[in-house]
Amino acid sequence: AIYSEDFTQTAWAKTGVTVTAVAAVSPDGNTSATLVTEGTSNTVHTLEEVNATATAVNSYHTYSIYVKKGTARFVQLYALPASSGNTFANFDLEKGVVAKVSQTVQQAGIEPGPNGYWRISITIRIYAAYPTGGAGLAFINDGVNAGLMPAYVGTGKTVYVWGAQLEVREAATPYVPTSGASGTRAADTLNANNSVTGFMSPDAGTIYVEAVMPAVNQSPVGVLELGNGFFGVEATDTSANYIAFYQKNLASQNGVISASSYKAGANTSLDTKKGSAGAGRSYRGFLSYDAATLLTYDEYGLTQVAASVAVALFGRISVGRGRSTDKNPDALWFNGTIQKIVYYPTRLTEEQMADIYDAGV
Structure with missing residues (x-):
């Protein structure tokens, strides 16, 4: 994610949702979390990284983001079909568990973070090169068994997000903030x-x-x-x-x-x-x-x-x-x-x- 904390940027495609920046305290203690609100149209409700690209077929990518429960209990992380074969996972933000995974997901994880957040993640295998898009967060009408990016009439449910990261690895590594370009950092050694x-x-x-x-x-x-x-x-x-x-x-x-x-x-x-x-x-x-x-x-x-x-x-x-x-x-x-x-x-x-x-x- 080239804008890991600023979800107002056009790098994040918003379908059936609105975002409000600096809306809450984030995991790092600053007021930099974004409120994501589900719209009321009959459509999918997604926040998607449009600058995610991959060309190395058969490599493994992990998408992670910090999410805090607002009025929505369940959310979904997904990867588009061209990249991973309809890979998604549903997460319970109340109990802190992975609620459902698709057959093509390599791994889904949820771990507690500061200030009431969960860091949720999915690991995907790249089946075909894709030029744009590839990973996103979806509301699922609080349906624990929902499939990939369900369309429905929204009711205005909310979550808070911060710290999105997409990396070529089998699991999420420590968070690296970005603002306009991909980021790297020294290893913790x-x-x-x-x-x-x-x-x-x-x-x-x-x-x-x-x-x-x-x-x-x-x-x-x-x-x-x-x-x-x-x-x-x-x-x-x-x-x-x-x-x-x-x-x-x-x-x-x-x-x-x-x-x-x-x-x-x-x-x-x-x-x-x-x-x-x-x-x-x-x-x-x-x-x-x-x-x-x-x-x-x-x-x-x-x-x-x-x-x-x-x-x-x-x-x-x-x-x-x-x-x-x-x-x-x-x-x-x-x-x-x-x-x-x-x-x-x-x-x-x-x-x-x-x-x-x-x-x-």
């Missing part, structure tokens, strides 16, 4: 190079993490095979050798929390005792390592494995991703919330990790 910080041991270490997993599955069709990375350690920014602690994707690997080491084409993987951490759930645990061994510890206890090929000379910690983007464009980005990271410059034993874990770090 922290890179600590030992050449600057000086606190890392080059031979071994232990890292504790507390995190809340993403509220919506980040890889519903398994394209992002590597899942979500809490952190990684590697020799340098461009090193092909690394150790990562991450969540495997939910689509094909059940969201298992796992550690992995990689060097010279040899990979060693170690699942935690806890196993999976579902969407929106909390996780806390340790990864302890040296050149030859990986250990994990969480509420279910210890797992341990010998690395098939030793990884050494650790000189960098990447928080919020599993490894350098120079070697992997997906980079195991983490799209939940990391609440705490604690680094220890030695490989802790099971007993030490248990004592610290039980004490709450």
Whole structure:
């Protein structure tokens, strides 16, 4: 969406609805939300992004927007037939649930936001290139089982909207405001190079993490095979050798929390005792390592494995991703919330990790 907060722009086609700008407090605390009011004509009632385009057939796009209940309880996100084969999802803004999805939808999600808003989203697969349009919000006459963009005589129902986003990804990422052009932002990651910080041991270490997993599955069709990375350690920014602690994707690997080491084409993987951490759930645990061994510890206890090929000379910690983007464009980005990271410059034993874990770090 090239105007993510200004729905009065012509980039947003309005059919059977009117919009009133700066009508309410938005999720960011400013008075910048827009009131969308259903008209009384017998027609569809939609607010559609007309500058949405896609040419990469078989790619995955996600459309998301923050919506707050006014007098309408149910709304729909949709993608036009040329783009995704009549993909839509209906959302209950009172209970905060996905009420109905079409067969062609890859994923629909709803998660709570600030100030009474829900961030709703749908993920679509592009079946054919389309030059304009492609994604929108529709009133559905509060019909939970409504089909794609129903036409009906409106009664003036309302919702508040803010923060629309259309992106080439399998799930919604943190919101990026736009005003007249597509937007990008720096990733939410922290890179600590030992050449600057000086606190890392080059031979071994232990890292504790507390995190809340993403509220919506980040890889519903398994394209992002590597899942979500809490952190990684590697020799340098461009090193092909690394150790990562991450969540495997939910689509094909059940969201298992796992550690992995990689060097010279040899990979060693170690699942935690806890196993999976579902969407929106909390996780806390340790990864302890040296050149030859990986250990994990969480509420279910210890797992341990010998690395098939030793990884050494650790000189960098990447928080919020599993490894350098120079070697992997997906980079195991983490799209939940990391609440705490604690680094220890030695490989802790099971007993030490248990004592610290039980004490709450």
